[in-house]
Amino acid sequence: MELLKHYTLVAVIGLLSVAILFGLVRAIRGPRRPDRIMGINMIGSFSTALLAALALFLRENWLLDVCLVYGLCSFLAVVILSKIHISGGREDRDGKEESSLYE
């Protein structure tokens, strides 16, 4: 039974790794910044799930704490990147010069 659980977790970790690659492709291909940030958000979600599976696979309880903090940091990164882009891009749409955040 332990061996079966082991192989199940290996399969889950492998499939999540493949999913992370798809997120990376979306983040690289873009074509615009919101697409890239969405790709980063996807990678963050997959990594959180992967870390949780890894915690069970290695039987290390502390990895779940890492996973929790990683999930929060990933969410915070998306919100902050969006905020930065909005503050720089609003003047973009109105045809004025770009904000100093991009300089």
Added chain:
Amino acid sequence: MSEWIRWAFAVLFFAAGFVSIAVSIFGVFRFRFVLNRMQAAAIIDTFGMFFITLGLVLLSWDMNYIPKLLLILCFTWVGSPIASHMVGRMEVRTEKNLSQYMEIRDLTQENPENAAENHVPEQCREEEEGKA
């Protein structure tokens, strides 16, 4: 015996989670506009994470792991809508040719009663720009 049943349900949940993730990834690459893609990507944070976390809970069945796994699920569910909202807002605020992708209705033209209500955000925006 109960361990086998738990394992079977865990595998079932993992399968459901990966089907959700596959559908989501298909949508992310198939759709042409970022707001549609965002909709597809949100499936990962809701259904995908739910099923995978539930599978992990059943597989571990240990009180050292279960509360933390459920906490991770809670944080994801709280954070995902906010992140999606920010990405959507970013797109609407920064896309110059938004009307190419969707119909934008000017409610002040259609119904003058809405004019006063809709004028408030515009005023706020002007004030913000004035401060900046």
